[in-house]
Amino acid sequence: MLHGLNRTLLKEAIYTYTRWQVVAMLFLGFSAGLPFLLVFSTLNARLADIGVETATIGFFSWLGITYSIKVFWAPIVDRLKIPVLDRLFGKRRSWILLAQAGIATGLYLMAQVDAISAPEMMAYCGLLVAFSSATQDVAIDAYRIEIAEERLQAALAATYIFGYRLALLVAGAGALYLAEFWSWQVSYEVMALLVGVGMITVLVVREPAVNHFAAAQDIADRIEQEAGKRTHLNPRLARFIGWFYAAVAGPFLDFFRRYQELAILILITVAVYRVSDIAMGVMANPFYLDFMGFSKTEVADVTKVFGFFMTIAGSLLGGVLVMRYGVRRMLLVGAAMTAATNLLFVLLAQYPPDLGLLALVVSADNLSGGIANVALIAWLSSMTSASFTATQYALFSSLMTLPGKFLGGFSGIVVADFGYAEFFLIAGLMGVPAILLAWYMIRKGERLDALAPRASEAEA
Secondary structure: OHHHHHHHHHHHHHHHHOOHHHHHHHHHHHHHHHHHHHOOHHHHHHHHHOOOOHHHHHHHHHHHHHHHOHHHOHHHHHHOOOOOHHHHHOHHHHHHHHHHHHHHHHHHHHHHOOOOOOHHHHHHHHHHHHHHHHHHHHHHHHHHHHHOOHHHHHHHHHHHHHHHHHHHHHHHHHHHHHHHHOOHHHHHHHHHHHHHHHHHHHHHOOOOOOOOOHHHHHHHHHHHHHHHHHHOOOHHHHHHHHHHHHHHOHHHHHHHHHHHHHHHHHHHHHHHOOHHHHHHHHOHHHHHHHHOOOOHHHHHHHHHHHHHHHHHHHHHHHHHHHHHHOHHHHHHHHHHHHHHHHHHHHHHOOOOOOHHHHHHHHHHHHHHHHHHHHHHHHHHHHOOOOOOHHHHHHHHHHHOOHHHHHHHOOHHHHHHHHOHHHHHHHHHHOOHHHHHHHHHHHHOHHHHHHHOOHHHHHHO
């Protein structure tokens, strides 16, 4: 029986991960991950290597703010058609291509700029890369959600994560190797060239066949009529007010109107689902190095290299399991596994340093994290409206990390006052609300299915 189940899962895995949409997300994930380190740690290494002052390097970290505030221009990505490009490629692909052109241009210019003599110009070029990269993230997330049905979203998320992490290796270690053997100019020129991987992918894949404007246009028309009726505004101004209101307020109105009494609980679930995982991660490296006494090389080998493959394995497995058992069930399984693996760190803290035990705990942690992450992404994707895909998902993605990062800021105080074992116990218990809410979402499955936007909008 077990052998038959394994064969069935293998067949489903092969079928799932050979779908063109799933393969496409591997390359689009690579395109999304490539610029990230090139305006963060790789750029910091470059600046330090050529002798830029430490204080100046610190200011470059502000480039990362663009990724945190992308939700502010996500409505434009949702609602604005790019002249010419929209007609040639469609809304989603045209925005991705425009963003990729900005990334490639910015990286090429960064390759040519001397950061010592012109740090401001390097900052401007980096800002172009970061802004374009954040815009690409918004557009690719929307494309991923719209290109396939709900049951395939976890597999799309899994290959996207795989491609993203491969890009981090290329933009991290790869860029450093190129700089060491040739120069930073060559390194950044090669990275600019690699943006072509994503651009070719966009040219090859199809545009999603969904109605992007149904609900949004309905809201815009009503506001335009009210604005013109009550204030006697110029028709063009009334039209702009309607468009702006639909773009900014529309995603919120659509979500709360659609999910009604469940809307607040859904948002709370999104907010607390990764709290346990993110809060624990803040103290992971200090625990390995300071408390357990492992060397930097040992920590890197187990948590970075080995952990990388276990995360990918968890993501790919999660994609298949969601296809087979459904997204809400795997959401519950992922929440339970995440909380349980945090408790394994309590056990690890009771024993003397043992690389084998560390590898076992890290394996369980990364495997469960991969499963939970793709289940959450698939669930969030299923709840976005085709009229506001980019904006609603940008809101979800911001909400799902913010509470964990905030609470993680207090992790050092907890460790200092109570110790690591007690901290990991608290982190594990912080996962209980996510488990209960995921279970409640299963109980409300029929209601959620009836309110889900995906099927009706795809046919509109």
